[in-house]
Amino acid sequence: MSADATAVGRPSADVADVGQALYAFATQLYPICRSITGNGVRQTLGLIGQRIELKRHEVASGTRVFDWEVPLEWNIDDACVLGPGGERVVDFRAHNLHIVSYSEPVQRELTLEQLRPHLYSLPAHPDWIPYRTSYYRRHWGFCMRDRALQALRPGRYQVQIDSSLAPGSLSYGECFIPGKSREEVLFFTHVCHPSLANDNTSGMAIASFLASWIGSQPRRYSYRFVFAPGTIGSLCWLSRNQQRLKNVRHGLVLGLLGDPGTLTYKRSRRGDCDIDQLLAYLVAAADPPGSVIDFEPYGYDERQLCSPGFNLPVGRLTRSVNDGYPQYHSSADDLSLISPGQLQRSLQLCQRAVEILESNRRFINLAPKGEPRLGKRGLYGAMGGRSPAEREHAMLWILNQSDGGASLLDIARRSRLDYTAIHNAADELINAGLLAPVPAAAGKRRTRASAAARTRAARTAKPTSGKSATSGKSAKSGKSAKSGKSGSGGKR
Numbered sequence: 248m249s250a251d252a253t254a255v256g257r258p259s260a261d262v263a264d265v266g267q268a269l270y271a272f273a274t275q276l277y278p279i280c281r282s283i284t285g286n287g288v289r290q291t292l293g294l295i296g297q298r299i300e301l302k303r304h305e306v307a308s309g310t311r312v313f314d315w316e317v318p319l320e321w322n323i324d325d326a327c328v329l330g331p332g333g334e335r336v337v338d339f340r341a342h343n344l345h346i347v348s349y350s351e352p353v354q355r356e357l358t359l360e361q362l363r364p365h366l367y368s369l370p371a372h373p374d375w376i377p378y379r380t381s382y383y384r385r386h387w388g389f390c391m392r393d394r395a396l397q398a399l400r401p402g403r404y405q406v407q408i409d410s411s412l413a414p415g416s417l418s419y420g421e422c423f424i425p426g427k428s429r430e431e432v433l434f435f436t437h438v439c440h441p442s443l444a445n446d447n448t449s450g451m452a453i454a455s456f457l458a459s460w461i462g463s464q465p466r467r468y469s470y471r472f473v474f475a476p477g478t479i480g481s482l483c484w485l486s487r488n489q490q491r492l493k494n495v496r497h498g499l500v501l502g503l504l505g506d507p508g509t510l511t512y513k514r515s516r517r518g519d520c521d522i523d524q525l526l527a528y529l530v531a532a533a534d535p536p537g538s539v540i541d542f543e544p545y546g547y548d549e550r551q552l553c554s555p556g557f558n559l560p561v562g563r564l565t566r567s568v569n570d571g572y573p574q575y576h577s578s579a580d581d582l583s584l585i586s587p588g589q590l591q592r593s594l595q596l597c598q599r600a601v602e603i604l605e606s607n608r609r610f611i612n613l614a615p616k617g618e619p620r621l622g623k624r625g626l627y628g629a630m631g632g633r634s635p636a637e638r639e640h641a642m643l644w645i646l647n648q649s650d651g652g653a654s655l656l657d658i659a660r661r662s663r664l665d666y667t668a669i670h671n672a673a674d675e676l677i678n679a680g681l682l683a684p685v686p687a688a689a690g691k692r693r694t695r696a697s698a699a700a701r702t703r704a705a706r707t708a709k710p711t712s713g714k715s716a717t718s719g720k721s722a723k724s725g726k727s728a729k730s731g732k733s734g735s736g737g738k739r
């Protein structure tokens with residue numbers, strides 16, 4: 248890569264615009280009262296659908312999904328607690344986090360002591376409103392600033408919750424972007440949190456922009472974006488798509504991508520998939536470098552996607568992890584916590600991941616006995632005797648490692664050379680007739696030093712042609728991504 252995927256010290260005007268556009272979209276999504284079902288999710292999917300081709304799916308209440316059941320649909324118009332003087336001491340209209348999500352309808356007068364078990368606050372952060380839900384247990388409650396809770400006077404309080412819990416459906420959205428191959432890259436993000444910016448308007452905004460950008464690029468893989476409520480939404484999607492899961496080659500859960508923290512990649516349950524190698528490489532190369540954490544069955548939709556019955560090659564990209572920052576699940580996770588720059592850098596890393604997935608290949612060295620003479624093919628720099636420059640260094644690494652087993656990314660990681668340098672050097676070696684792509688089937692099996700693969704590769708290679716058929720598809724896809732026509736940070 249010419250510049251580090253996330254190193255943007257002084258972003259160009261275009262790149263800065265992308266950050267602003269991401270932030271503006273997150274701002275638009277932020278105030279909506281979302282839950283795991285209801286009109287807030289539909290409104291959210293409607294906004295996303297204005298940016299990308301999104302198909303909305305509805306799953307009826309009561310539908311069994313594995314060990315779960317789609318709950319009644321919840322909607323809410325208004326909710327408040329009126330104090331002894333008739334004033335609104337808690338007001339859903341002022342902030343939708345004030346209501347415990349899935350609160351049942353209530354019209355009741357209570358003493359303060361009767362009311363207290365239904366009030367939630369964060370004593371450690373007296374000015375923040377907590378985020379609470381009660382999806383699967385009939386309940387009602389209000390979330391308050393602890394400062395306001397402590398100020399409540401004894402007396403009689405009126406509780407009014409104008410909500411509905413009724414047979415309806417769960418909504419999720421899906422955007423499918425077909426590629427040349429049926430093999431799919433899956434992106435997943437949750438759409439069930441109300442008025443929380445990092446968790447997860449950031450994920451929704453980035454997934455939407457990423458889908459839009461991928462749609463503008465030439466591509467080998469097909470891409471599928473799922474925007475679904477956490478847990479029950481991903482279970483619904485999984486239950487309806489079991490036949491399709493065999494096509495999923497790589498996947499990422501996206502969320503919490505706008506806060507000031509560095510990037511975090513959480514490995515798939517398998518731990519050693521291509522996506523694990525790739526994201527570990529990109530996150531380590533980010534500026535500042537991020538971290539890689541192991542899989543654990545806690546977090547977002549990777550819990551379902553990586554359950555043993557599916558065990559999909561899907562990791563998760565966040566900045567701060569869930570429950571890993573003080574503002575997590577509180578009103579302080581607002582639009583001041585996320586920034587255009589962090590959103591843009593997160594998007595850029597995702598775009599870089601897609602570019603590498605698209606262009607990464609395994610090759611066979613067609614002259615493996617000894618080093619081929621690069622000089623006579625015009626591949627060495629003019630200055631003999633000096634330590635090889637990055638270009639030559641990259642060529643030596645590729646020739647040495649290309650026995651059909653190592654991919655370009657493997658070589659970049661092992662050599663500690665930049666992926667783009669490796670990728671460009673591979674192009675030069677292909678053009679010089681020294682390298683041929685491993686046919687797809689052999690590459691899948693990752694044959695190591697396979698003589699059969701070498702023979703097949705040699706047969707299909709066209710050393711005299713400037714661009715072999717396969718290199719034209721693989722190696723050039725990275726170049727096309729540089730056009731940045733979509734204006735979404737593609738320029739690098």
Ligand code: ZN
Pocket residue numbers: 440446569576
């Ligand atoms: Zn959350």
